[in-house]
Amino acid sequence: MPASNTQDNTLVMPALPPDVDLDVVPNVAPPGEGLAQLEAVDVSCWFGERKVLDRVSLTMPAGRITALIGPSGCGKSTFLRALNRMHEMVPSASMAGRVLLDGEDIYDTSVRITRARRDIGMVFQKPNPFPAMSIADNVLAGLKLTGTKATKAEKEDLVEHCLRLGGLWNEVKDRLDAPGGGLSGGQQQRLCIARSMAIKPRVLLMDEPCSALDPTSTRVIEETMKQLAEEVTIVIVTHNMQQAARVSDQCAFFLAAQGTPGAIVEHGDTTAMFTSPQDQRTHDYVNGRFG
Numbered sequence: 001m002p003a004s005n006t007q008d009n010t011l012v013m014p015a016l017p018p019d020v021d022l023d024v025v026p027n028v029a030p031p032g033e034g035l036a037q038l039e040a041v042d043v044s045c046w047f048g049e050r051k052v053l054d055r056v057s058l059t060m061p062a063g064r065i066t067a068l069i070g071p072s073g074c075g076k077s078t079f080l081r082a083l084n085r086m087h088e089m090v091p092s093a094s095m096a097g098r099v100l101l102d103g104e105d106i107y108d109t110s111v112r113i114t115r116a117r118r119d120i121g122m123v124f125q126k127p128n129p130f131p132a133m134s135i136a137d138n139v140l141a142g143l144k145l146t147g148t149k150a151t152k153a154e155k156e157d158l159v160e161h162c163l164r165l166g167g168l169w170n171e172v173k174d175r176l177d178a179p180g181g182g183l184s185g186g187q188q189q190r191l192c193i194a195r196s197m198a199i200k201p202r203v204l205l206m207d208e209p210c211s212a213l214d215p216t217s218t219r220v221i222e223e224t225m226k227q228l229a230e231e232v233t234i235v236i237v238t239h240n241m242q243q244a245a246r247v248s249d250q251c252a253f254f255l256a257a258q259g260t261p262g263a264i265v266e267h268g269d270t271t272a273m274f275t276s277p278q279d280q281r282t283h284d285y286v287n288g289r290f291g
């Protein structure tokens, strides 16, 4: 049976007014506890009566980059959103199965939804910084949402650390008070990555993070991702096969055959998936024969 919905979406960005006082933050949640493995077990998803994912199981190892690939409409983004409980924000949506973060089911009634979304962050296709907010405050915006307390010096250190993680520090260190909306698209996406990292997620989900960017910005983000993987487990949806081959350690190939829900056809080591796939459909897809 599908699990019931909840409308608790308090940790979904952007939801913060630009004039929020970042110095007044209640300490209601401890920081994350480092790299974690994420494991989906028999995850099925529905929109209304329509089942769009069927019993998907996948282990996303700690500190590795997992790419989700497959043709449009096969359920990659739905699966990604089920991994941090964003799927249930759609009113008609439901799901079944388990998502284990280092063995703990994020759908267990004892796990707060805000905690799950803080531990498992998300970067979206289109960069979505708070445009009028300064670059520094953009990075710090998540602290308010997660209720993390920090001194002025701690915040300054955090801003630098996260902007370095996002590969943006050198480009913006002299204009941290400038508005985030004044950056280029690629810089804005790296600012969003820095903002995601400020709340110390254990897993970072990335839904086609480069699809709105030029090739140069794309390569910068790919380099950034490889460095980020030392601090956070990454799961990326991409339509770009070269990108999947360049950045990921393992791949999962999703497919939805005519009129049926999406499922994983094959998954494994990225090099093996691209050079010697076991399934003919994987071979055809990674070689650009469909999709």
Ligand SMILES: Nc1ncnc2c1ncn2[C@@H]1O[C@H](COP(=O)(O)OP(=O)(O)OP(=O)(O)O)[C@@H](O)[C@H]1O
Residues within 6 Å of the ligand: 047, 052, 070, 071, 072, 073, 074, 075, 076, 077, 078, 079, 090
């Ligand atoms: N909010 C929604 N309401 C109803 N159906 C939806 C909704 N979002 C997605 N779907 C349907 O669920 C199926 C899976 O969509 P999803 O976006 O997960 O696929 P995808 O593989 O990520 O596609 P793409 O690569 O084009 O982004 C599709 O048939 C889509 O039409």
